[in-house]
Amino acid sequence: MKRSDFIKSGAALLSSSVLLTNDLMAEKKEAIKGAPFKLDYAPHQGMFTSTAGKNMIDEITYMHDLGFRSIEDNGMPERPVEEQKRIGETLTRLGMRMGVFVVPKGGNGANTLAAGKQEFVDIFLKGCRESVEVAKRVNAKWATVVPGDFQRNLPMGVQTANVIEALKRGAAIFEPHGITMVLEPLSDTPNLFLRYTDQTYEICKAVDSPSCKILYDAYHQQKNEGNLINLMELCWSEIGYIQVGDNPGRLEPTTGEINYKNVFKWLKNKGYSGIVGMEHGMSKSGVEGEKALVAAYREVDNF
Known part of the structure; x- marks a missing residue:
């Protein structure tokens, strides 16, 4: 040659x-x-509609392609029964989990459980029974409960006892079905009865049921109290579910002040195998926003 x-x-x-x-x-x-993440992050419908379209089944499939293995949908009880069934079938086919949805009228400003009024408790218990049927269709194991606002004409101890008694009755509905209602302390307004991790811990201990645990949303607790990892450690036995969002802004991790890489590393080392709900907005819109969202989770999941 x-x-x-x-x-x-x-x-x-x-x-x-x-x-x-x-x-x-x-x-x-x-x-x-597209590989699965180290923790089980759960997006909501609407986070990937620019790419996947507005059909929820298509969006769930696309979420799976991106590496997500769970979803959340606060408004699942309001969806038509047939749509709930299709969502449940899709999740089963893809090997994905259903995260939280909100118990219908599970306690709010209009029917606060702190008031101890029977009509409010009846509305709450009706929502619990409806939630069991929803959970069966989508194979859900968790449902969010917010007890509602303060009843300011009653002493704090009486309000707390009223909430505990209502939750005991709710837990009795969920427990035979292996469903956990998770109580979410919030930061949206000072009128909310349930705001702090230790307060929720005390209530869960008093209810004393595997079907009554804490939904720890790091966004709300960064606003309310800070000291995230230490308070999770102190109350860990009663934490049943995690949600996240950065602060300020309630957007994806890396946009605010919370060091989510450290938080997620701690959760992994703690042995947490539950869902981490992506309970937040997005810093950018459209396809670029979707790419930024996934990139943020890849970054903080790299611990």
């Missing part, structure tokens, strides 16, 4: 090898991009 032909042949082989290597690297990057 002539030297010039040999050089040409070698160059062609090298070029082919480089292209092959680049292709393999691209495939590897794409595989990593």
Whole structure:
């Protein structure tokens, strides 16, 4: 073989090898991009509609392609029964989990459980019974309860006892079905009865049921009390579910002041295998916002 032909042949082989290597690297990057995360983050409908469209089944499938293995849907009870069933079937087919939905009228400003009024308790218990049927259709194991506002004409101890008694009756409905109502302390307004982790811990201890635990939303608790990891450690036995959102702004991790990489590392080391609900907005809109959202979770999941 002539030297010039040999050089040409070698160059062609090298070029082919480089292209092959680049292709393999691209495939590897794409595989990593869609690989499951270390923790089980759960998006909501609407986070990926720019790419997947507005059909929830299509969006769930796309979430799975991105590496997510659970979803949340606060308004699941308001969806038509047939749609609930299709969602449940899709999650089963993809090996995904259903996260929390909100118990219908599970306690709010209009029917606060702190008031101790029978008509309010009846509304709450009706919502619990309806939630059991919803949970069966989508194979859900958790349902969110917010006890509502303060009843300010009653002493705090009486209000707390009223909430505990109502929750005991709710837990009795959920317990035979293996469903846990998770109580969420919130930061939205000072009128809310349930605001702090230790307060929720005390109530769960008093209810004394595997079907009554804490929904720890790090966004709300950063606003209310801070000291996230230490308070989770102190109240860990009663924490049944995690939600996140950065503060300020209630957007995806990396946009605010919470060091979510450390928080998620702590959860993993703690042995947490439950769902981490993505209970927040997005810093950007459209396809770019969706890419930024996934990139943020890949970053904080890299611990």
